[in-house]
Amino acid sequence: MNIGSFKSVNGQLLGSVATATxxxxxxxxxxxxxxxERAPAFEIMVLNVAKRWVQIGALWEMTSNSSGESFYQGKLDDPSLPEPLQIMLFGDAEEGYRVVWNRPTARRENLDGSRTGRRTRANTGDDFAGNATADGQIADANVNDPDYVPQM
Structure with missing residues (x-):
């Protein structure tokens, strides 16, 4: 989703980003x-309420594996934001850049140590509420006993 743009103004790349919040x-x-070689290509600066430029992010140059196209990837971060905003810039300095928002996909580690974008869990049948049957019903006979405390 496009959330902003940058263009060259008097030799400087200036732009804006806007979302619902x-x-x-x-x-x-x-x-x-x-x-x-690990340094960013750009620092992202913002003009704050006191009319001072402060850094709120950085962008690294990347290359698309599929098309070979160059783009910039980084994030905006500030204590006023609930979490960093992941962004990518596509285009060039002459024509301008469009800012694209990107929500990162959480990677989780499987029980076998491999990584995946999806969470997986081994079904052992043991949960904090007791054993469950295949249809999700609690199989522990003691669960209806008011003094019963399941073992963790």
Whole structure:
């Protein structure tokens, strides 16, 4: 989903990002000068209420595995946000960039140590409420006893 854009204005990349709860009307991309290959390509700057530029994120240059297209990926983060906002920029400095929002998919580790985007759980039949049958009914005979405390 497109949530903003950046374009070149007097040699600077300026833009904005807006969602239902976020309105960052004045953003800038400041190029990072570094020889470190892991350094970001840009720092994301915002003009705050005191009219000062402060950094709220960074963007790294990436290349699409399928198309070979270059794009930038990073996040906006600030103590006022409930969580970081993952973004990607597509386009170029001459034509401008469109800002795309991306919700990361949580990766979870399976019991065998492999990773997946989906959560899996071994069905052992033991839960904190007692044993369950295949149709989800509690199989423990003591569960109706008011003094019964299931073993964890």
């Amino acid at each position: 976020i309105d960052l009307a004045r953003l800038g991309l400041r190029p990072v000068e570094s020889t470190n």
